[in-house]
Amino acid sequence: xxxxxxxxxxxxxxxxxxxxxxxxxxxxxxxxxxxxxxxxxxxxxxxxxxxxxxxxxxxxxxxxxxxxxxxxxxxxxxxxxxxxxxxxxxxxxxxxxxxxxxxxxxxxxxxxxxxxxxxxxxxxxxxxxxxxxxxxxxxxxxxxxxxxxxxxxxxxxxxxxxxxxxxxxxxxxxxxxxxxxxxxxxxxxxxxxxxxxxxxxxxxxxxxxxxxxxxxxxxxxxxxxxxxxxxxxxxxxxxxxxxxxxxxxxxxxxxxxxxxxxxxxxxxxxxxxxxxxxxxxxxxxxxxxxxxxxxxxxxxxxxxxxxxxxxxxxxxxxxxxxxxxxxxxxxxxxxxxxxxxxxxxxxxxxxxxxxxxxxxxxxxxxxxxxxxxx
Ligand SMILES: [Zn+2]
Numbered sequence: 001x002x003x004x005x006x007x008x009x010x011x012x013x014x015x016x017x018x019x020x021x022x023x024x025x026x027x028x029x030x031x032x033x034x035x036x037x038x039x040x041x042x043x044x045x046x047x048x049x050x051x052x053x054x055x056x057x058x059x060x061x062x063x064x065x066x067x068x069x070x071x072x073x074x075x076x077x078x079x080x081x082x083x084x085x086x087x088x089x090x091x092x093x094x095x096x097x098x099x100x101x102x103x104x105x106x107x108x109x110x111x112x113x114x115x116x117x118x119x120x121x122x123x124x125x126x127x128x129x130x131x132x133x134x135x136x137x138x139x140x141x142x143x144x145x146x147x148x149x150x151x152x153x154x155x156x157x158x159x160x161x162x163x164x165x166x167x168x169x170x171x172x173x174x175x176x177x178x179x180x181x182x183x184x185x186x187x188x189x190x191x192x193x194x195x196x197x198x199x200x201x202x203x204x205x206x207x208x209x210x211x212x213x214x215x216x217x218x219x220x221x222x223x224x225x226x227x228x229x230x231x232x233x234x235x236x237x238x239x240x241x242x243x244x245x246x247x248x249x250x251x252x253x254x255x256x257x258x259x260x261x262x263x264x265x266x267x268x269x270x271x272x273x274x275x276x277x278x279x280x281x282x283x284x285x286x287x288x289x290x291x292x293x294x295x296x297x298x299x300x301x302x303x304x305x306x307x308x309x310x311x312x313x314x315x316x317x318x319x320x321x322x323x324x325x326x327x328x329x330x331x332x333x334x335x336x337x338x339x340x341x342x343x344x345x346x347x348x349x350x351x352x353x354x355x356x357x358x359x360x361x362x363x364x365x366x367x368x369x370x371x372x373x374x
Pocket of ligand 1: 017018019315
């Protein structure tokens with residue numbers, strides 16, 4: 001199977017959902033905290049986990065250390081090389097043909113899409129996070145009567161250099177959303193309530209729906225956070241099946257809906273990708289968090305999803321190691337998936353090359369209309 005391994009290993013990836021990396025050096029506490037979605041392991045370490053052992057096995061060699069180098073040695077080497085060189089090494093090792101960056105979550109300064117693309121040696125594109133756009137307008141003092149028009153004009157301005165939008169309704173209200181487009185009067189009343197509350201976070205069903213429909217009207221792919229995330233999410237309210245009425249309502253617009261992450265509902269997402277022509281899925285964030293179980297995850301996600309409806313994403317945030325591990329584990333999982341099918345006589349060699357190119361990059365190029373440069 002060496003040719004098959006090479007086909008997957010050499011195929012550049014388009015990462016259709018990730019974040020920038022830190023622009024400061026990372027210490028032990030930073031590595032621990034960014035390694036998982038958790039908030040600490042009392043008396044233990046986040047490194048004692050599927051992702052932790054995969055990190056220890058795969059990351060030290062990228063920095064010129066032996067596999068399983070101690071964390072203290074690893075941090076010394078990281079500091080010696082400096083944050084830019086470390087980021088460059090991991091992002092280059094990820095083998096990216098393009099990176100699509102969500103710029104809406106910046107609890108501390110991160111690289112811009114252009115900076116991330118330069119480190120990766122690949123074109124970078126931006127996704128506009130809808131809630132962040134609304135929250136920035138609120139922080140700038142917009143009034144309720146002007147809110148809807150201001151969102152639309154800010155969105156069209158940003159969209160000139162973006163390839164899609166993203167909703168984090170999952171984090172704010174859950175995905176059980178009324179599919180109807182809210183009326184102007186309802187949006188205004190909801191904006192009045194939110195702005196009067198002085199909450200920096202929009203977390204209102206009417207406003208979430210308004211923002212999503214703005215994204216649909218824009219005509220670019222709309223990404224949804226689905227499933228797995230940090231503890232701000234009520235996971236049971238993030239099953240993608242809850243989106244079914246909204247998916248039906250969006251379908252006539254012909255706008256692609258991108259279901260991100262999905263774990264542990266990746267099978268449900270695969271079902272939706274099969275039955276709705278405009279729905280796509282990935283297994284980002286989970287792919288690296290489940291470590292050695294990534295092949296099982298991918299195999300489950302691809303049980304029902306047509307291969308033209310599944311994309312690669314890392315959902316890496318902050319640590320360039322996560323961009324690399326997402327890519328390495330996706331390739332490993334895809335190799336095992338295709339090798340198993342090939343050994344059963346399901347795929348010819350040509351099928352393997354074609355399916356690999358679709359899943360790794362072609363589907364993303366098509367949906368986001370990235371053109372031949374990527
Ligand atoms: Zn993300």
